[in-house]
Amino acid sequence: MKHTKIKDLLSSSKTAQEVNAKGWVRTFRNNQFIALNDGSTINNIQCVVDFENTSEETLKRITTGAAISVTGELVESKGAGQKYEIQVTKLEILGDSDAEKFPMQPKKHSLEFLRENAHLRVRTNAFGAIMRVRSVLSFAVHNYFQQKGFVYVNTPIITGSDAEGAGEMFKVTSLPFDNPPRNEDGKIDYKKDFFGKETNLTVSGQLEGETFAMALGQIYTFGPTFRAENSNTSRHLAEFWMIEPEVAFNDLNDNMDLAEDFIQYVIKYTLDKCPDDLKFLDSRLTEEEKSKPQTERSEMSLLERLNFVLSTNFKRVSYTEAIDILRDCTPNKKKKFNYIINEWGADLQSEHERYLVEKHFKCPVILFDYPANIKAFYMRLNEDGKTVRAMDILFPGIGEIVGGSQREERYDVLVEKMKALGIAEEELWWYLDTRRFGSAVHSGFGLGFERLVLFVTGMSNIRDVIPFPRTPMNAEF
Amino acid sequence: MKHTKIKDLLSSSKTAQEVNAKGWVRTFRNNQFIALNDGSTINNIQCVVDFENTSEETLKRITTGAAISVTGELVESKGAGQKYEIQVTKLEILGDSDAEKFPMQPKKHSLEFLRENAHLRVRTNAFGAIMRVRSVLSFAVHNYFQQKGFVYVNTPIITGSDAEGAGEMFKVTSLPFDNPPRNEDGKIDYKKDFFGKETNLTVSGQLEGETFAMALGQIYTFGPTFRAENSNTSRHLAEFWMIEPEVAFNDLNDNMDLAEDFIQYVIKYTLDKCPDDLKFLDSRLTEEEKSKPQTERSEMSLLERLNFVLSTNFKRVSYTEAIDILRDCTPNKKKKFNYIINEWGADLQSEHERYLVEKHFKCPVILFDYPANIKAFYMRLNEDGKTVRAMDILFPGIGEIVGGSQREERYDVLVEKMKALGIAEEELWWYLDTRRFGSAVHSGFGLGFERLVLFVTGMSNIRDVIPFPRTPMNAEF
Numbered sequence: 001m002k003h004t005k006i007k008d009l010l011s012s013s014k015t016a017q018e019v020n021a022k023g024w025v026r027t028f029r030n031n032q033f034i035a036l037n038d039g040s041t042i043n044n045i046q047c048v049v050d051f052e053n054t055s056e057e058t059l060k061r062i063t064t065g066a067a068i069s070v071t072g073e074l075v076e077s078k079g080a081g082q083k084y085e086i087q088v089t090k091l092e093i094l095g096d097s098d099a100e101k102f103p104m105q106p107k108k109h110s111l112e113f114l115r116e117n118a119h120l121r122v123r124t125n126a127f128g129a130i131m132r133v134r135s136v137l138s139f140a141v142h143n144y145f146q147q148k149g150f151v152y153v154n155t156p157i158i159t160g161s162d163a164e165g166a167g168e169m170f171k172v173t174s175l176p177f178d179n180p181p182r183n184e185d186g187k188i189d190y191k192k193d194f195f196g197k198e199t200n201l202t203v204s205g206q207l208e209g210e211t212f213a214m215a216l217g218q219i220y221t222f223g224p225t226f227r228a229e230n231s232n233t234s235r236h237l238a239e240f241w242m243i244e245p246e247v248a249f250n251d252l253n254d255n256m257d258l259a260e261d262f263i264q265y266v267i268k269y270t271l272d273k274c275p276d277d278l279k280f281l282d283s284r285l286t287e288e289e290k291s292k293p294q295t296e297r298s299e300m301s302l303l304e305r306l307n308f309v310l311s312t313n314f315k316r317v318s319y320t321e322a323i324d325i326l327r328d329c330t331p332n333k334k335k336k337f338n339y340i341i342n343e344w345g346a347d348l349q350s351e352h353e354r355y356l357v358e359k360h361f362k363c364p365v366i367l368f369d370y371p372a373n374i375k376a377f378y379m380r381l382n383e384d385g386k387t388v389r390a391m392d393i394l395f396p397g398i399g400e401i402v403g404g405s406q407r408e409e410r411y412d413v414l415v416e417k418m419k420a421l422g423i424a425e426e427e428l429w430w431y432l433d434t435r436r437f438g439s440a441v442h443s444g445f446g447l448g449f450e451r452l453v454l455f456v457t458g459m460s461n462i463r464d465v466i467p468f469p470r471t472p473m474n475a476e477f
Numbered sequence: 478m479k480h481t482k483i484k485d486l487l488s489s490s491k492t493a494q495e496v497n498a499k500g501w502v503r504t505f506r507n508n509q510f511i512a513l514n515d516g517s518t519i520n521n522i523q524c525v526v527d528f529e530n531t532s533e534e535t536l537k538r539i540t541t542g543a544a545i546s547v548t549g550e551l552v553e554s555k556g557a558g559q560k561y562e563i564q565v566t567k568l569e570i571l572g573d574s575d576a577e578k579f580p581m582q583p584k585k586h587s588l589e590f591l592r593e594n595a596h597l598r599v600r601t602n603a604f605g606a607i608m609r610v611r612s613v614l615s616f617a618v619h620n621y622f623q624q625k626g627f628v629y630v631n632t633p634i635i636t637g638s639d640a641e642g643a644g645e646m647f648k649v650t651s652l653p654f655d656n657p658p659r660n661e662d663g664k665i666d667y668k669k670d671f672f673g674k675e676t677n678l679t680v681s682g683q684l685e686g687e688t689f690a691m692a693l694g695q696i697y698t699f700g701p702t703f704r705a706e707n708s709n710t711s712r713h714l715a716e717f718w719m720i721e722p723e724v725a726f727n728d729l730n731d732n733m734d735l736a737e738d739f740i741q742y743v744i745k746y747t748l749d750k751c752p753d754d755l756k757f758l759d760s761r762l763t764e765e766e767k768s769k770p771q772t773e774r775s776e777m778s779l780l781e782r783l784n785f786v787l788s789t790n791f792k793r794v795s796y797t798e799a800i801d802i803l804r805d806c807t808p809n810k811k812k813k814f815n816y817i818i819n820e821w822g823a824d825l826q827s828e829h830e831r832y833l834v835e836k837h838f839k840c841p842v843i844l845f846d847y848p849a850n851i852k853a854f855y856m857r858l859n860e861d862g863k864t865v866r867a868m869d870i871l872f873p874g875i876g877e878i879v880g881g882s883q884r885e886e887r888y889d890v891l892v893e894k895m896k897a898l899g900i901a902e903e904e905l906w907w908y909l910d911t912r913r914f915g916s917a918v919h920s921g922f923g924l925g926f927e928r929l930v931l932f933v934t935g936m937s938n939i940r941d942v943i944p945f946p947r948t949p950m951n952a953e954f
Contacts, residue, residue: 437570
């Protein structure tokens with residue numbers, strides 16, 4: 001008999017049928033009630049064992065974590081909290097789980113302990129929910145762009161270019177590390193490496209993405225990117241997934257419209273598709289916040305916050321306006337910020353971003369028109385000659401979730417900027433070609449996918465929203 | 478005035494309206510007819526220039542590759558080959574393209590030349606079509622699995638494990654390569670590397686995927702994987718995208734059913750969504766084959782071949798049967814194979830796979846139950862003690878497109894196999910945990926995405942179906 005997924009059993013409209021379910025035991029109460037989960041939903045199905053006609057030996061093997069197969073009648077449940085249950089007529093142990101050794105006990109584990117058991121934490125309610133939500137969010141991303149006719153582009157992971165400057169890069173090589181081939185002058189002979197040159201892991205697919213946007217019009221990437229930075233924070237990973245749309249003929253305003261519409265779409269989609277998982281994560285967060293002092297608790301629950309973002313226009317504020325607000329705000333005057341904002345040109349720290357979003361505007365904020373010298377070389381210079389058409393989207397509790405810009409489409413201006421920064425033209429000949437041949441206004445942005453998952457799940461550490469996090473000193477599994 | 482995508486203009490139901498289009502000039506004939514393309518479709522829109530009222534200087538700048546904006550009335554075209562055209566009233570040059578320097582001339586270029594210009598080749602008909610088809614195929618993959626309730630899992634790219642053995646790995650490091658820190662015994666001190674240990678680029682997400690399948694039931698990965706192998710062939714890339722579903726409680730037969738249904742779905746989806754691009758690629762292939770001798774030409778056109786795969790059950794053949802067929806076939810007896818098949822146990826080469834698919838069965842073939850010693854350690858041993866529940870799917874013109882198996886779910890058998898192969902248990906403690914706690918029958922497979930794109934587009938070199946190919950001695954862009 002083919003087994004039926006628990007999600008389908010629980011939403012069945014037909015009782016009194018014989019069914020088979022397979023899954024893992026979450027709990028076993030009174031030698032009678034099994035809570036069975038198969039990962040198709042956060043909800044367990046209750047399986048009622050006929051303990052009088054089941055051998056003592058079998059009953060002993062129904063332990064937390066054991067894989068079992070149950071056959072029986074699907075009936076309406078008399079118990080509270082579930083609509084249906086299975087009256088078990090046949091029970092088979094597929095795989096035992098030694099109750100004393102199984103790390104995922106039916107109790108609350110610390111997030112640190114669960115990270116050390118990333119291969120098993122997904123068997124808990126919280127991580128099952130997070131990973132299902134992550135998957136649905138991913139699909140929402142593809143759905144959004146494909147519906148609008150964007151072309152999905154897989155930009156290269158291994159790159160021979162290190163000019164993008166978004167961050168420190170990991171080296172990739174197949175040379176014998178211990179004793180690499182060397183030139184006559186003693187330098188490592190990268191001509192003998194796999195690719196015949198030095199290569200790194202990409203920090204962004206933007207530059208390659210731009211070349212495709214200048215042919216296909218609207219493109220997006222969604223793939224892994226890397227930073228070899230020793231950032232041991234709750235917001236940074238060495239390996240993370242990034243979404244980078246790029247659109248020909250879009251200016252910065254179109255770019256802001258796209259980013260806002262996109263974020264609202266994917267959140268709405270996930271709210272619609274994952275009600276049970278999000279309800280669980282909402283309760284989880286509320287529970288967790290009870291341990292915090294009243295003043296540190298969120299004003300809104302998770303679900304309220306997600307719905308709020310859907311119903312609110314993101315506040316668009318120029319960098320210059322933001323500096324004025326920050327310079328005059330109480331924490332700045334009282335020197336509560338670690339970095340005091342004195343004048344125009346200062347780079348904003350996360351404390352400033354959070355003040356703007358969480359205290360001043362109390363909604364998502366898009367900052368735009370940043371000073372040129374704190375932003376990347378490819379951003380379009382404004383007519384004022386000192387600001388660029390950059391934008392960052394700041395989210396409550398998360399900080400920067402999107403960074404984007406209108407790109408410098410003028411060949412001469414771009415080359416001059418590269419020269420000033422010491423970026424060799426030969427390195428980026430292909431990028432410059434897009435400005436040599438049929439250049440046009442275009443814009444794009446990057447969204448760190450895990451930060452979006454953080455926001456949607458209400459988790460607070462980015463290591464808890466990716467299956468196997470990569471961080472300094474940690475590449476287990 | 479907001480511009481409209483050319484795809485939408487060409488499928489418009491409303492003529493005699495003023496429209497704006499932006500795109501790149503493909504050709505300009507008789508100082509009057511612009512073929513304009515914006516990447517939204519393979520089809521150009523004809524823009525008729527009022528050359529008597531357009532300055533000589535502007536007309537000169539309408540060159541192949543130039544980005545332009547045209548405004549005018551959308552009218553039914555009197556010319557052949559298009560339904561609508563734009564009677565241009567306003568034309569703006571957005572970005573020039575020096576006709577003498579622009580590499581993508583309106584003529585046939587060699588595929589080698591186009592590979593060297595991978596940043597511009599996507600502006601040609603063929604590569605625009607390939608990249609749109611690739612994107613739609615990607616989306617079909619997500620659509621298929623998400624509809625069935627599979628959870629998308631991003632398994633790690635950087636891995637501390639090198640036990641999987643699917644191929645040679647690239648090293649990843651942030652140590653100074655030229656002068657790495659060393660221990661007292663002179664060995665490199667990987668404890669000082671970013672992750673505190675030796676790390677590589679993944680060759681497969683399967684083992685991590687299995688841990689998630691044993692919690693969420695049905696999962697799939699779709700991400701980049703790597704091989705540091707010096708394979709300079711038309712079927713190998715050093716960096717390629719792989720799809721790896723893994724399903725708890727599926728045996729090998731379920732696995733074959735899943736793979737066949739999946740492949741048929743994504744091809745059907747792409748046929749439905751990309752009629753124009755596939756029609757172009759179909760003609761392109763037919764044209765290309767004209768240069769081949771009659772005997773080497775395909776019996777079917779591209780579209781016929783795709784439709785054939787949809788309407789055919791994949792032939793399921795055991796390895797043992799396949800060996801019998803091969804041993805007795807004419808090319809083997811006449812010693813036309815490079816590797817002569819003499820006895821059971823021989824590893825099949827691509828010449829043998831192609832014979833089975835293209836000459837003997839003339840349809841996609843699933844080979845199963847391979848000798849244990851030519852397959853990976855994690856495949857389930859059959860009761861005969863010498864074969865494993867492996868399967869490979871072989872496609873005409875492509876060879877192996879899928880490799881999969883039922884996994885060895887028995888802890889003791891798995892540990893014994895690892896011991897025999899010298900794979901340290903400490904390396905894969907987390908993998909073994911899935912067999913320690915609630916183990917169950919499960920199966921999965923890996924599909925090399927670029928081989929699928931090769932098959933669907935009818936291209937013959939895998940470097941032409943990925944945006945920026947990574948191969949030995951090549952990591953440009």
